[in-house]
Amino acid sequence: MKKEIEQLFECIVDGRENNSSGFRRGSIFKFPRRRNRKNAISGSKKISFNLDKNGRYDVEAEPFGAGIAINYSIMVDDPNAIYNITIYSSEGGGGEYKKIKPKQKINGVLKTNKEHKTKIKINIQANKSDVVGHATIDYSI
Numbered sequence: 001m002k003k004e005i006e007q008l009f010e011c012i013v014d015g016r017e018n019n020s021s022g023f024r025r026g027s028i029f030k031f032p033r034r035r036n037r038k039n040a041i042s043g044s045k046k047i048s049f050n051l052d053k054n055g056r057y058d059v060e061a062e063p064f065g066a067g068i069a070i071n072y073s074i075m076v077d078d079p080n081a082i083y084n085i086t087i088y089s090s091e092g093g094g095g096e097y098k099k100i101k102p103k104q105k106i107n108g109v110l111k112t113n114k115e116h117k118t119k120i121k122i123n124i125q126a127n128k129s130d131v132v133g134h135a136t137i138d139y140s141i
Contacts, residue, residue, distance in 0.1 A: 005059065005061040005063060005120055005122075041140065041141050042138070042139060042140035042141075043138070043139060043140075044136060044137065044138045044139075045136070045137050045139075046077075046134060046135070046136050046137075047134070047135050047136075047137060048132055048133065048134055049124060049132070049133045049134075049135065050131075050132055050133075051124070051126055051128060051129055051130065051131050051132075051133055052129065052130070053129050053130055054129060055081075055125060055126040055127060055128055055129040056123070056124065056125050056126075057122075057123070057124040057133070058121070058122070058123050058124075059121070059122050060119065060120070060121045060122075061119075061120050062117040062118065062119050062120070063112075063117060063118060063120065064112075064116075064117050064118070065091070065110075065111075065112020065113060065114075065117075065118045066112065066114060067112060067113060067114025067115075068112055068141050069093070069109050069110070069111050069112070069141065070109065070110045070112070070139055070140075070141055071107070071108075071109050071139065071140045071141070072087075072107065072108055072109070072110060072137060072138065072139050073105050073106070073107045073137075073138040073139075074087075074105065074106050074107075074135055074136070074137050074138075075102075075103060075104065075105045075106075075135060075136050076100065076102050076103075076104075076133060076134075076135045077102060077103070077133075077134040077135055077136060078102055078133060078134050079102075079126075079128050079131050079133055080102055080128075081102070081126040081127050081128040081133075082099055082100070082101060082126065082127050083097075083099075083100040083101075083124060083125065083126050084096075084097070084098050084099070084100070084124075084125040084126075085097045085100055085106065085122070085123070085124050085125075086121070086122070086123040087108060087110070087120075087121070087122055088119075088120065088121040088122075088123075089110040089111055089112065089118055089119070089120055090113070090118055090119035090120075091110075091111040091112055091113050091118050092111040093108060093109045093110040093111040094108055094110055095108045
C-alpha cells in the first residue's frame, strides 16, 4: 500500500487524467478562486492490505503533497471484522476511527507540505488476523 499511497499523491499533485499506476482522475470541477479558476481533482481507488497474525497492518509513506489538503473517504469492504483505524499526516489532519464495521465510511482531511515531503501513516487493527483485506478510498481536492 505504500507504493499505492505515493502514486495516489503523485496523481493528485500532477493532476494527470491517467498514469501508469492505474489511478484516474475521477472528475474535474471548475470553481472560481479570486480571479483564477482551479481544477478540483477527485477519484476512487480500491486497495488491499494484509492483516498480520495480530490483526495489524501498518504503512508509512512520504509523498510530496504540494501544500494541498486532500479530502478522503475510506470504506473497508472486507473481511467482516471490527476495525480501529488511525490516519496521520505530519502536517495535520487525519484521525482516529474506532469500532468501524465493513461498508462504514470514515471521512477526513490530510494536509500536506508545500516545500517538502509529508509523512503519512496508516495503522489498521482488526479482530481478524492473517487475512487480506480490501478497502475503497475516495479522494478530492
